[in-house]
Amino acid sequence: MAFVHLHNHSDYSMLDAATKIPDMVKRAVDLGMPALALTDHGYMFGTPDFDLECRKYNDAQKDMKQWKHDVECFQKDWELEEPDPDPADAGPHDRVHAQWESDVAVWESSGHDLEAVRANRPPLLIKPIFGCEAYFITDDCIEKGTKQHRYHLILLAKNETGYVNLMKMMSEAASGEMFYYYPRTTLDMLRRYHEGIVCCSACVAGIIPRMYFQGRPDEAKKWALTYQEIFGEDFYLEVQDHGLEDPSWGGFNDRTLSEQILKLGHELGIKVVATNDNHYLTREDAPTQDILSCIGTASKIDDVNRKRMTGTEFYIKSEQEMRELFSWAPEVIDNTLEVAAKCDYELDWSHMYLPKFPGLRPGETSEGRFREECEKGLAKRYGEDWKNVTIGDWNVLDRLNHEYNIICTKGFADYFLIVQEYVQWAKRNGIGVGPGRGSAAGALVAYAMDITTFDPLSNGLMFERFLSPQRTEMPDIDMDFDDERRLEVVQHVRELYGPERVCHVITYSTIKAKQAINDACRVLGFPVWQGQKLSKMITGDPKAKLKFVLQKTDGKEDMYSPDFEEAYKKDEDARRIIDAALSIEGMHRGEGVHACAVLIAPTPVNDHVPTKVDTKGGVEITQYEGHSVADMGLLKMDFLGLRTLTVISKALANIRRAHPNPEDIDKMPEVVKKTIKPGATCVDIDVDKIPFDDPKIFELMGKGHTAGVFQIESAGMTATIKGMQPKEYRQVVALIALYRPGPLGAGMVTSYINRMNGKEPVAFYDDRLSDILDETYGTMVYQEQVMQISMKMSNFSPGESDSRIRKPVAKKKIKMLTDQIFHWEANGADETIYDHWINGAVENGYKKEVAQRIWDDVLEFASYAFNKSHSAGYAILVMQTAWLKAYFPKEYMASVLTSYMGKTEKIVHYVTAYRREGVAILPPDINESGRDFTATPDGVRFGFAGIRGVGESVGEAIMAERERGGDFKDLFDFVNRMDSGQANRRVVEALICSGAFDSTGYTRRQLMMLVDKNNPENIIDAATRRQKVRATGQVSMFDMFADVEGAGFEEDNPEPDGVEWDRSVKLAREHEVLGLYVSDHPLRPYEYALCKARDYSLADIEVSDEVTDPEGGVHEQYKVPEGKVLRFAGMVSSVQKKTTKNGDPMAIVTLEDMEGEVTLVIFPKLYKTCAAALAGEVDPETGETSGDVFVKVSGKLERSDRGNQVICMSVEPLVLNDTTNRPKVLEINIPASQLTRSRMDYLNKILTSYPGLDHVEVRVESVSGDIMRLDLPTTIDARNMVLLAEVTDAVGRSGKVLVA
DSSP: OOOOBOOBOOTTSTTTOOOOHHHHHHHHHHTTOSEEEEOOBSOOTTHHHHHHHHHHHHHTSHHHHHHHHHHHHHHHTOOOOOOOOOOTTOOTTOOHHHHHHHHHHHHHHTTSOHHHHHTTOOOOSSEEEEEEEEEEOSSOOOOTTOOOOOEEEEEEEOSHHHHHHHHHHHHHHTSTTTOBSBOOBOHHHHHHHOTTEEEEOOSTTBHHHHHHHTTOHHHHHHHHHHHHHHHGGGEEEEEOOOSOBOGGGTTOBHHHHHHHHHHHHHHHTOOEEEOOOBOBSSGGGHHHHHHHHHHHHTOOTTOTTSOOOOSSOOBOOOHHHHHHHTTTOTHHHHHHHHHHHHOOOOOOOSOOBOOOOTTOOTTOOHHHHHHHHHHHHHHHHHOTTGGGOEETTEEHHHHHHHHHHHHHHTTOHHHHHHHHHHHHHHHHTTOOBOSOOGGGGGOHHHHHTTSSOSOTTTTTOOSTTTOOTTOOSOOOOOEEEETTTHHHHHHHHHHHHOGGGEEEEEEEEEOOHHHHHHHHHHHTTOOHHHHHHHHTTSOSOTTOOHHHHHSOOTTOGGGOOHHHHHHHHHOHHHHHHHHHHHHHTTOEEEEEEEEEEEEEOSSOGGGTSOEEEOTTTOOEEEEEEHHHHHHTTBEEEEEEEEHHHHHHHHHHHHHHHHSOSHHHHHHSOHHHHTTBOTTOSSOOBOGGGOOTTOHHHHHHHHHTOOTTSTTOOSHHHHHHHHHHOOOSHHHHHHHHHHOSHHHHHTTHHHHHHHHHTTSSOOOOSSGGGHHHHGGGTTOOOBHHHHHHHHHHHHOOOHHHHIIIIIHHHHTTOHHHHHTOOEEOTTTOOEEOHHHHHHHHHHHTTOOHHHHHHHHHHHHHHTTTOBOHHHHHHHHHHHHHHHHHHHHOHHHHHHHHHHHTTTOHHHHHHHHHHHHHTTOOEEOOOTTTOOSSOEEETTEEEOOGGGSTTTHHHHHHHHHHHHHHHOSOOSHHHHHHHSOTTTSOHHHHHHHHHHTTTGGGTOOHHHHHHHHOTTSTTOHHHHHHHHHHHHHTTOOOHHHHHTTSTTSSOOOOOOOOOOOOOOHHHHHHHHHHHHSSOOSOOTTGGGHHHHHHTOSSOSGGGGOEEEEEOTTSOEEEEESSOSSSEEEEEEEEEEEEEEEOTTSOEEEEEEEEOSSOEEEEEEOHHHHHHHHHHHHOEEOTTTOOEESOOEEEEEEEEEEETTEEEEEEEEEEEOOOSTTTTSOOEEEEEEEGGGOOHHHHHHHHHHHTTSEEEEEEEEEEEOTTSOEEEEEEEEEEOTTOHHHHHHHHHHHOTTOEEEEO
16 A cells, blocks of 8 residues: 655745755655645645656656657657566566567557557656645635635645646635735635645644534534535545644544544545645754744744744654554545545646737738748848848848748747837837847847847858757747836737736745845844854855855865854854754745746636736736746746846937037037937937947947946956957957856967967868858857857758757766767768767868867867857947947946946946046036936036935926026025925935035035024924915915015025035045045045055056057056055955855955055955954944945055956055154255255256155255245155155255155
């Protein structure tokens, strides 16, 4: 006999169960159970994972493998060899020969009917049963706020009908209409969706047990009969025994309740099944479930009245344990097998469900419309004679026919029509659309239909990289849209196809390492700071795992933290927290809406997958995550929001706003005029007309002015592109493909740049491959090149080059490459991929050694090779953003800064970068600022939305009033004109502190005193009172005559007093509301001390000149040399703690001064001594740094393709005060007789040769002994010993030189 668990909760029963699906299935298999049910609370989240996990075990069985082999041989007419006889002691799933024999017999007896053999599949090792524990309510009242009792009810799918009905029922229960704290299932739903479903009466929370607890046995009987009426013989009563009793159970315990239910079953003729309410895997896992429950209910483990599961019996028990529990009624164990036998359904992963394009004309086919759209687009792209155009190796018509035939054969015509429609809709409605990303750019049909914007033929892109004949999945075209308007496109799709057929996709969150620590700390009752202290020891890597943080592991050394391990070993409290965190890490914690994935179905979505309402946003989402939905053959589209498209859109709007008149067009350079849209009355740029050969693009890149330019703005990429000095679009494409850790580490970037600049010879493996490798100077950069080599050299078909070279090489499937036998189209051979590569090359006249060398390089470098289609698409955005920045720097930079509004760290970075590039970033101004950052003639002005405490809506109200009534004269005018409900005290104080009223002539200190709530005459309260009076309809004499000069009713406002806050207070308050220093910098008053502590400013690191060597070569020479020990000083803006492979702590620090920033690398030995200096003043409880941290460092500058960095040799605190900041004075004492014009000119020449910040004072002593002091306007470097020597020599023995 056997037993099947029919009541099981996985960790998809969010924060209520602690069993992961793989562990659950493995335990059932280990226990020899023939089936297993999944019945999570209210939802079907885990169904796909559950099916695949069971399938993994089933497909691994020997008889299953033999059956699949037999089916394939019969289908392809291959010879089927007889396997060896089965051993006498072979297990039920190890009888390979018996399966072969059975399959052959079916094949022969059925007259070679393949479907009959398919039906002869061996029994499954572990059968999945899909179910749900529903929340049942006894009436149809769905008014939210109505008190209703929810009862549990187990529902299991018997077959496909039952599975679909279960999905529909759980979708309706979780809909926006029915959901109220939990999904709610009604009696009406049970009646409508009962077909194909087995129903069990559930645990003690079911309605039948509850009626017994309430002393209402007749009601219990009534509900049993109701369920029996609905489900017939598919309704089962359910009994459990966890050894529990409860005062609220009306005198029942688990045993007596089970006896009562069994008695009811006998009376009514309803069978009874035994279950265990499994919430964790083994008895030892009970504490883990308890912690999860506390997280879910926001309670602590020691709370007395919290929700909890009593005892430790809610685990997956063996058949023996269950039979012992119910030895008095063995039939309840046996009946579980009957239920399992009734349930016979697995998910279908083999079909596709593509919706029909809704825009077809009557009688029109999708294929016909698809062809029409392609031909119409090709005529626009290549001219009316497009059929006779040849580009590269392809005639356009031939390429169209090639792609069209593959697409239509696979039934994907509708797919392209669907994508084309919403892309064109977005463009028509002014929504920014990306040029196309990923392999779809290799499809000529996508280019023809204006889905992608660059030519796959002239760029040498392959269709098979996108869709090969061997591909079984649906195409995958990911489209980028303006991030702020992406949802408009999604809404359009919902309206076009019907909201019931379009649905957002769910995403699940799991408990990550840091969160596990903080959750465990709270639940166990420890102070918050204790968890934060431990979590700060964990690396910021989102893939970090606690076991790797706790113990050094090969390959994961960068995650290890010795401090974390020490805390675990030496601190008992820390050990408790970490042990609890380890037990919950990786468990599901909640669900949300996927950032971009949307499902479009041919029929209502819940015909295919269950849905639910997103409880946070109110939109409908699937209950299955994106990969599962796509793998089930449904159309999942990614509507990606790309910030860069938003930046471009805003930059274009800024340009139109800054150049609004027709005459502005005439002032533009000729190259800009050519990009302006036809008929435009302002400078309205069409980005698709931007010329990619414009020298200004490459000039900007070569200077390293890449801040804000898509993809190339990182320090490393900027350094690389400066070294590269690209001059063509294709070189930018290659750089995007190469600039990744693999190629960088392999030296491919350096080699490419050297070959490009003639410093290394360009070499091909064989000259016949030069047409493939020439564009990348002989370096294999793109996946397409690897595919093309396999085709040209070794006779791979295009599809084979994708499925048998690109994919397995990229995924390092070495066994597939060298051991697995394939049938080959070209020569009909059956051989491995490696053999076909070598043999094909030799047949085509290539040397075997050459083929072997290319093979070795492919294995080594092809995993680095990049999708050229993706790289070329993103390079378009690189060129467009670089061009916009080159011609309209202020408008573009304002757009970039606006896109990061609210992200202080990013704003600080860009402000620093743009100032370094010569663009001023100005503080807010009440009469000039817009909602966002605004381009002005003087620079880029901070926007209202960027001021903390002001925000967008208030900013727009200020702008509206400014538009209506003109500029604000001062703060008094502002508070009188603005609605006090919007411009409240908090808003006004933020505006003052930000500097928005500086232009009115009042100091910030005086204005803050005028609005101080402790000031009884503060102007805000006065303005509020006046506005209230006006609101009543009364008009005061002041209102009537306030604007009449001499009337005696003018407002008596104080004059500016000119008294400002202390500089440090002013800057601190400015930083508080803006997140950065705009009007000034904390280091500026200490310029002398800063200069004295450093050899170069940080901006000097980027300064370089072109020098010509004796041989005529031109080289770049930097002002700041590499390899020498140099001193730098500044303010620490960020500290990233890292761990070396040996597990030692180190730090990556960002140092900034008033002009620039640089990365400091501080290795473990030095970090131990300077960690305190980098931390500054630290709060002992929170560990947070308070105040600015100033340091001086010495180290060696390194320039590389990863950016500039200083390898530090020392780090010390930088003391900034009046003493350290006082300039030195060079005193030159000379007698009056030596004071001649020629001597003073000579001294001046010496002094001006050594500029600095120190002062010069000349003391002239007369014959009578009187001393005359002269302060010279020249400032010098008084520390320079050469200067001192030259001045001493100049004044001679009769003079004297001192440094004071």
